[in-house]
Structures are given as structure tokens and as C-alpha cells.
Amino acid sequence: MDYEIIIAGGGMVGAALxxxxxxxxxxxxxxEANQPLxxxxxDPFDNRVSALSRASQRLMEQAGAWSAVLAMRAAPYEAMQVWDATGSGWIRFEAADLGEPDLGHIVENRVLQLALLESLQSYPNLELLCPARLSHFExxxxxxxxxxxDGRNLTAQLLIGADGAQSAVRRLAALPYELLDYAQKALVCTAYxxxxxxATAWQRFLPTGPVAFLPLPDPNACSIVWTLPADQADAVLSWDEARFQRELGQALDFRLGEIIRIGERAAFALRGLHAQSYVCERVALLGDAAHTIHPLAGQGVNLGFRDAETLAKLILANETPDDGSLKLLRxxxxxxxxxxVLTQKVMEGFSLLFSNTLTPWKLLRNTGLTTVNQLPLLKYQLARRAMGL
Known part of the structure; x- marks a missing residue:
């Protein structure tokens, strides 16, 4: 069958595009290979969530999917507090100081995908092939x-790889990439x-890595992202529930009191990936297929949505009949x-800065956090950038 554009990957970024x-x-x-449940x-809260910026929320609205997200579940967060476990440095951002109702929303990835796939169904000129897997292209x-x-053949002017960090499109197009193993794992679960x-996102930097408590729609439930050295994460994952709850509460310095109960735990390896080229003849990568970053601030999907918005604008402004031209893709x-690149390096830099236990580095980060917290204009600018405004 003939199309103008084929998108490999019906996850959040591919479906939004x-x-x-x-x-x-x-x-x-x-x-899309798999239909989400x-x-x-x-349903219990899923372990994989995204900290959706205000800019990403606008894109979801533009895609016709935000009302479906709200009809399922999402948690606005009105403040964010970050502090260093080894010193006195801290910083707090509040939406009220910015004249905004919130800083963003914490949303389960499955909810975002389901809302977008629901929106897809309303377009007669869009066909969702699921289950479908890319074999090769010419x-x-x-x-x-x-x-x-399954042997079906499709033709288009452009193939877009939005098929994740293990992208088949990137592999088949032989687009080279750089891979950095952080030697860390992110341990995730829901904690009550x-x-x-x-309505606050809490993040504490420990010498072993950051722990984040991200607010969920239940006022006493948080999505946990606990970054640890890989070998330590495996050990922590094996702890019995009582010990895990006790140590997790301690990791956040009991800011939210004791952990009453937890959901199912999981861990995944953290790696930074960046394609050396996002494009080649009639092929473009976006989202995790082009870049993955440290989950420090939950910015991964926001970067992917910015990719999608940029590519869509360029395609729709294209005055030639060829949406797959290399000039446009470049x-x-x-x-x-x-x-x-900037976001990836900043996240990596923060991770290294806050995991270093040498006294000069501790002084630097504590002084830095405290100074920024006392400079309203700078804090305002940083917050608005993080919100995509």
C-alpha cells in the first residue's frame, strides 16, 4: 500500500507525530508491535511514568489527546524540591511564583500512549498497523x-524511526551512534x-545517586525512581519488603514519613545513547531512537515531543512534493x-557533580543550589525553561 509517511513505533512520540x-x-x-493494555x-499505577512539561501538555492538546489523559489519570505537580544529602544545599520551585497553575504533570506512559492511540482512530487518512514489525526496507x-x-509491503516518501532505544530503523539504516553505560540502574516502584x-516532586541527591518521589493522583502515592550503582541496585531489589520500605524512607530523609506499602519493584539499566546522525536518505530518527538521557529530571519524553513537533512543522511547511528529501531532513x-546534546550533557554533569564525595565538589554543589534558590530571576528563568515556556 502507498502512504506519504510511515512511522515505525506507535509509542508516545511516534503516535504524537x-x-x-x-x-x-x-x-x-x-x-506498532504491541497493543498496550x-x-x-x-489498575495499580504503572512503574514507568513521565514528568510532562507544560510544553508537552500543549502538544498533547494539539494532538487531540489531553482530554483522554485527564479522563484516565494524571497528577499535576505544583512544586519541586531538590536537596543534597551530604550538605545544606537545596532549591525549591513553586508554580505560584511563576504565575502558573502547575509546573507540569506526572503521567503513566501507558496512559499517554493509550490517549494518543485513541486520537489516532479519528483520522481516516491514518492507519494503525498493530501488531506489525519492520523487517527491512529498500x-x-x-x-x-x-x-x-509478515511479508506485507508498504511504500512511502519517508520512513520515521520512533521505535525506541533498540531502534530497528536505526539498525537497518546503519546510522552510527555513541553509547555510554552509566553503570547504574534505576529502581522503580509505587510507594504509599x-x-x-x-503535589510536590521530591528529589534528594545521595552519593550513590538521586532518589525521586514523583506525585501520583492518590495524595499519598508516589512513583519512585531510585538511581543506584548497578550491583547495588540488584542487591536492593532482592531485599524483603520491610527492609526495602525502611531504606527507601531513609533515602528521602523521611520527608514524607514512613513508607506504608509498595507496589511491584523493577529495575532497568541506564545508558546514554546519541545517534551520530538522525537522518539519511528518506529516513529520520526521533525520540529514544535518536537519543536517550539520564532519567535525572524525567526529560526524556519531553525531548522526544520536541523532536516530533519540530519535524511535523518542517514537513507541513515543506513547499515541495517530497516529504522525504534529504535537504528537509537535515x-x-x-x-x-x-x-x-545540551540536555544530555547537563543531565550527565548533574549526575557526576552530585555523586562526587570530594569536599570541593560538595561545596560547589551546595553553594550553587543555595545561591540559585536565593536569586528569584535566575530561578524563574530556569523553571520556565524546564517547563518549555
Whole structure:
């Protein structure tokens, strides 16, 4: 079958891009390997969540999916507090100081994907192929021919890889990438605390790595991201529930009181990936297929959404009949690479700075946090940048 654009990956970023393109009348096919589980209000909270910026919320609104997110569940957070476990440095951001109702929303990734896939169904010019897996592709003079694992053949002007860190599109296009193993794992779970989270995202920097308590719709429930050295994370994962709850509460200095109970625990390795090129002839990468970052501030999906918004704008402003032209794709890469590289390096730098136990580094970070906290204008600018405003 013939399309204008094929998107490999119907996750959050790929589905958002598909909605933006379909709204403008583009003939789009989305290839997704797995249908996410349907949502029920009785479901336990998922372990994988995103800290959605205000800019990303606007994109979800533009994609026609935000109302569906709110109909399921999302938690606005009105403040963020960050502090160093080895010193006195701390900083707090509050939406009220910015004249905003909130700093963003904590949303389960499955909820975001389901809302976007629901929006996809409203476009007759958009076809969701699920389950579908990319097998290989071939370039012709003015098109790209995609073959699926079940033997079906599709053609388009452009193939977009939004298929995650293990991207098949990136591999088949032989686009080189750099990989950095952080030698850390993120331990994730849902924790129920004795004290309410007060719509605040809490993050404490420990010598072993940061621990974050991200507020969920239940006032006493938080999504936990606890970064630890890989070998230590494996040991922590094996602790019995009572010990885990006690140590987790201690990790946040019991700011939310004792941990009453926890959900299912999981851990995943942390690696930084960056494609040396996002594009080649009739192929473009975006989201985790192009870059992954340290989950320090939950910025991964926000970067991916910025990729999607930029690529959609360039395609829709294209005055030529060829949406897969290398000239257009290189404009997308130039527009996004700098922001992605900067964010990746800043997150890595923060991780290194706060894990260093040498006295000069402790003084630097504590002085830095305290100084920024006392400079309202600088704090205001930092907060608005993080919100994408």
C-alpha cells in the first residue's frame, strides 16, 4: 500500500507525530508491535511514568489527546524540591511564583500512549498497523519500500524511526551512534507514604545517586525512581519488603514519613545513547531512537515531543512534493541536535557533580543550589525553561 509517511513505533512520540501529521491531511501508517493494555481506574499505577512539561501538555492538546489523559489519570505537580544529602544545599520551585497553575504533570506512559492511540482512530487518512514489525526496507528513486515481518509491503516518501532505544530503523539504516553505560540502574516502584506528597516532586541527591518521589493522583502515592550503582541496585531489589520500605524512607530523609506499602519493584539499566546522525536518505530518527538521557529530571519524553513537533512543522511547511528529501531532513537534524546534546550533557554533569564525595565538589554543589534558590530571576528563568515556556 502507498502512504506519504510511515512511522515505525506507535509509542508516545511516534503516535504524537502521527496525530500532528494526520491533522494536516497526510497519508500516514503507524507500525506498532504491541497493543498496550486497556486502562481501568482499578489498575495499580504503572512503574514507568513521565514528568510532562507544560510544553508537552500543549502538544498533547494539539494532538487531540489531553482530554483522554485527564479522563484516565494524571497528577499535576505544583512544586519541586531538590536537596543534597551530604550538605545544606537545596532549591525549591513553586508554580505560584511563576504565575502558573502547575509546573507540569506526572503521567503513566501507558496512559499517554493509550490517549494518543485513541486520537489516532479519528483520522481516516491514518492507519494503525498493530501488531506489525519492520523487517527491512529498500530505497527506490523517489520512495522507500518497507517490508513487514509478515511479508506485507508498504511504500512511502519517508520512513520515521520512533521505535525506541533498540531502534530497528536505526539498525537497518546503519546510522552510527555513541553509547555510554552509566553503570547504574534505576529502581522503580509505587510507594504509599504516611504523609501526603502535597503535589510536590521530591528529589534528594545521595552519593550513590538521586532518589525521586514523583506525585501520583492518590495524595499519598508516589512513583519512585531510585538511581543506584548497578550491583547495588540488584542487591536492593532482592531485599524483603520491610527492609526495602525502611531504606527507601531513609533515602528521602523521611520527608514524607514512613513508607506504608509498595507496589511491584523493577529495575532497568541506564545508558546514554546519541545517534551520530538522525537522518539519511528518506529516513529520520526521533525520540529514544535518536537519543536517550539520564532519567535525572524525567526529560526524556519531553525531548522526544520536541523532536516530533519540530519535524511535523518542517514537513507541513515543506513547499515541495517530497516529504522525504534529504535537504528537509537535515534541517530537522540541525534544529534538534543542539538541544538534545545540551540536555544530555547537563543531565550527565548533574549526575557526576552530585555523586562526587570530594569536599570541593560538595561545596560547589551546595553553594550553587543555595545561591540559585536565593536569586528569584535566575530561578524563574530556569523553571520556565524546564517547563518549555
Amino acid at each position: 502521527a496525530c500532528l501529521l494526520a491533522q494536516a491531511g497526510k497519508q500516514v501508517a503507524v507500525l 486497556a486502562f481501568s481506574v482499578d 530505497l527506490t528513486k523517489k520512495q522507500i519500500q518497507v517490508t513487514l515481518a 507514604t504516611a504523609l501526603p506528597h502535597a 534541517r530537522y537534524e540541525r534544529a534538534r541536535r543542539g538541544d538534545n
